[in-house]
Amino acid sequence: IAGITQAPTSQILAAGRRMTLRCTQDMRHNAMYWYRQDLGLGLRLIHYSNTAGTTGKGEVPDGYSVSRANTDDFPLTLASAVPSQTSVYFCASSVSGGAGYGYTFGSGTRLTVV
C-alpha cells in the first residue's frame, strides 16, 4: 500500500542521547516535511525538503537536522535530545512543495525524552 512509513512508532530516550527518526515514502513525491505536534500548539514545521538534495528550515528547527539523500527517505536527527523535544513527530509528503498539492502524513512517532 502506497504511503509513508515512520519508525519507530514510539521511543523513550535519555536526555543527551542521539536519535534518528526514520521516514520513507513510496509515492515518488518530491517534497517531504517533518512536523512536531504538541498539546495546545498544533503542528509546527521543523524542516522540509522540496526535492532530493535540498532541505530548508521550518518554524522550529533548532536541535534538529535532516538530510535528503534520495527521493524516498527523509530522516530527522536529534543530535542531543532534551526533554522539550518530547512530542509526537509526523512526517508528510506532497507531489511538490508550496501550492498545488495536498499532503499525505505518516502515522507518527511518539518520542519521550527523560
Next chain:
Amino acid sequence: GIQVEQSPPDLILQEGANSTLRCNFSDSVNNLQWFHQNPWGQLINLFYIPSGTKQNGRLSATTVATERYSLLYISSSQTTDSGVYFCAVVNTGGFKTIFGAGTRLFVKA
C-alpha cells in the same frame, strides 16, 4: 508570518447534527488544506481547497480567498467524525505550510 485561526476550539454535537468549522488566515494563500486527526492520531487529508467549493460525501468545504477564510461543513454527523480538524495554509509566494490550532469535535451517540 501568516496567522491561521480556527473556530470554535471545541465542539460537542449530538449524532445527526450539522456543524460549520471556520478557518481565518491573515494573508493571501495559494494552498489551503483541511485535515482530520482521528482519536488514534492519524492525520487524513480531507480537502485541498485554495478557492471555491468541494464536496465529499457528508463533508464539504468552501474557501473565499479574497476574504481570507475557509469553512468546513459536516452534515449528519457521526461518532466517527470525532477528532481534531485542522486547517493548513501556504501563503502566496511561500513554501511552508502553517497549521491552525485545530477544532476538537466530539460527536455523542
